[in-house]
Amino acid sequence: MTGTLLYNNLNIYLFVALFLLSAGILGMLYRRTLIGMLISLELIMNGAGLNYVAFNRFSKAGDAAGQVFTLFIMGISAAEAAIALGIIILIFRKYKHIEGEKLKEMKD
Amino acid sequence: MTFGEIVFILIMLLTLFSALATALTSSMIYALLSLIVTMFGISGLYIFLNAPFIAMMQILIYVGAISVLIVFAVMIAGPHYLHMKAPKGWTGLSKILTALIVPVFTFFVFVNFIMGTCRTDKKLSVITTKDIGRAFFDTYMLPFELISLLIVVSIIGAIMLALFSKGEK
Known part of the structure; x- marks a missing residue:
């Protein structure tokens, strides 16, 4: 690792992406409301995008595929946020709360 | 450093x-x-x-x-x-x-x-951005169009969910 600059190293980007994934999973389990879970899901998506760009930069240099797929991830994430917002509005209108633990009608 | x-x-x-x-x-x-x-x-x-x-x-x-x-x-x-509050059951x-x-x-x-x-x-x-644009419209043409279709469908779906479905008021 000596001799090269710190930011020209694949491992450190992988570590950041792994930390984002871990924080997202922790947030998904720690939060009780649906909005908190949605925010944590965005963290996980960002970790995936960072992984794509880092692998593209260091293992397939000169090809734009990783960046293209990161843009796809952003589009999918935007669509998912819109649908989740619609579902949250619907749940709030019907049950007057958005707590994930209390939504267990389909569990029984 | x-x-x-x-x-x-x-x-x-x-x-x-x-x-x-x-x-x-x-x-x-x-x-x-x-x-x-x-x-x-x-x-x-x-x-x-x-x-x-x-x-x-x-x-x-x-x-x-x-x-x-x-x-x-x-x-x-x-x-x-x-x-x-502090989450219960944590x-x-x-x-x-x-x-x-x-x-x-x-x-x-x-x-x-x-x-x-x-x-x-x-x-x-x-x-460069030019390379990304070429990759979008050469290699990944079909996924690109499908992503735009997905976003349109999700926006219409969100509007339908939020506006036209009547919950228990």
């Missing part, structure tokens, strides 16, 4: 701490603002990865669009959920184990199998 490395370490620490704050703060607005700070940090990392177009798109899409959507969700749910052993199992496993794999390879780049490869 060069100046670029110091800036990189600062951006990385900003990203890590704000990601942790996103998961763990008690206030929903603070979590959202930490998410925005995380997005800015990740866009800085994209600039260090020689991907300025992705960095710009990160700021435009995540900070500009998705955060506004989540602000709408917070606003609709009302001030009751802004300050949360102390249960099963939840802590579930939260730990994926990060610990992934970190184990990371340290054992990937850490040793230490891939660095030999030459600076530049991918």
Whole structure:
């Protein structure tokens, strides 16, 4: 690792992406409301995008595929946020709360 | 240590701490603002990865669009959920184990199998926006069109869900 600059190293980007994934999973389990879970899901998506760009930069240099797929991830994430917002509005209108633990009608 | 490395370490620490704050703060607005700070940090990392177009798109899409959507969700749910109590049941052993199992496993794999390879780049490869546009319209034409179709369908679906379905008022 000596001799090269710190930011020209694949491992450190992988570590950041792994930390984002871990924080997202922790947030998904720690939060009780649906909005908190949605925010944590965005963290996980960002970790995936960072992984794509880092692998593209260091293992397939000169090809734009990783960046293209990161843009796809952003589009999918935007669509998912819109649908989740619609579902949250619907749940709030019907049950007057958005707590994930209390939504267990389909569990029984 | 060069100046670029110091800036990189600062951006990385900003990203890590704000990601942790996103998961763990008690206030929903603070979590959202930490998410925005995380997005800015990740866009800085994209600039260090020689991907300025992705960095710009990160700021435009995540900070500009998705955060506004989540602000709408917070606003609709009302001030009751802004300050949360301490989550109940968090102390249960099963939840802590579930939260730990994926990060610990992934970190184990990371340290054992990937850490040793230490891939660095030999030459600076530049991918311009022109290359990304060519890749979009040559190789990935069908997925590109399908993504636009997906976004249209999701927007129409969200509007249909929110407007035209009558819940129990």
